[in-house]
Structures are given as C-alpha cells and as structure tokens.
Amino acid sequence: MVKTDPAELLRAHGLSVTPQRLAVLKAVEHCPHGSADAIADDVRERLGTVSVQTIYDALTTFVDRGLIRRIEPAGSPALFDPRAGDGHHHAICRSCRSVQDVESPITPLPFLPHASRPDFVVDEAEVVYWGFCAACRAASDTPAEDNTPGLRARPRKPRPHSL
Numbered sequence: 001m002v003k004t005d006p007a008e009l010l011r012a013h014g015l016s017v018t019p020q021r022l023a024v025l026k027a028v029e030h031c032p033h034g035s036a037d038a039i040a041d042d043v044r045e046r047l048g049t050v051s052v053q054t055i056y057d058a059l060t061t062f063v064d065r066g067l068i069r070r071i072e073p074a075g076s077p078a079l080f081d082p083r084a085g086d087g088h089h090h091a092i093c094r095s096c097r098s099v100q101d102v103e104s105p106i107t108p109l110p111f112l113p114h115a116s117r118p119d120f121v122v123d124e125a126e127v128v129y130w131g132f133c134a135a136c137r138a139a140s141d142t143p144a145e146d147n148t149p150g151l152r153a154r155p156r157k158p159r160p161h162s163l
Ligand SMILES: [Zn+2]
Pocket: 093, 094, 095, 096, 097, 098, 132, 133, 134, 135, 136, 137
C-alpha cells in the first residue's frame, strides 16, 4: 500500500480535514480490518473523548467516498479496511477471526462468467477464503482448549484437531 498523508487523502476526496476525521483515518490504518469498536478505542487513545456517532459518521463517509472499504464477513461485525478500490480478497481464520489480505490475481474484478449473467453489471466482487491461520494450526498440533465462540458459530467445517 502506498502511504499517503491522511490530511491529503481527505482533501483529495473532497472532505474537510478535522481532528476527528484524521484520527479515524489513522485508526483504520493502525488496525486494518478492525471493527468500529476497535477503531473507536484507537481514536480515543489519540483524541480522548469522541462520540461513537462521530466515529461512525466518519467511517460511513470514508466508505461512501471510497477512502476505505467495509467488509462484512458472516458472523462478524463490519470491518474497516484501509485498502480500498484494489479488489483484494480476504482469508479469515475460523478460530481466531484474524483477517489477512489476499492479492487478487485479476484486478480490478474477478471474472464473472458472462454467459451465466449477461444482463448483470458488476461493480464489486468480494471473495472470502475461510480456514485456519498458521498460528491456529500450530496451536492445534498440541492439545488445546476448544471453546472458541467464533468457531461454534460456523460449524460447517470441524476444527482440524477436534475430531
Ligand atoms: Zn487463527
């Protein structure tokens, strides 16, 4: 990702620069794929008291203007991604819910078989790969507690060591 000055980024998208917006934008970069709650915590560390509404408003504005991207994985709150507009995908761990970027081999959009939907105009495609991250797989090699709530919520595939 090319690092852009947050104030410049706001101006480039026609937004006035306020301390709150700057803090929210920095927080999204600081906790990529963070929930609104995680971002709010980060903003408050920078600015002290900021209302939840102010933070939500800034996030919504940024998503609408294309500064950041919102992803909504099943069973998860909305997550905010500082990488917008590049069509990258995500790999999400069923156990710890960590989100990792996956570079899309085809940009900006994965191929939509035209024959099956000739009348459909695509403007966005989202691919989520569900599985288990390296850390969780390493942990599952040793006997481990098996009470991760995120896993129970998606029982489609058993955890590797739970059988
Ligand atoms: Zn994991």
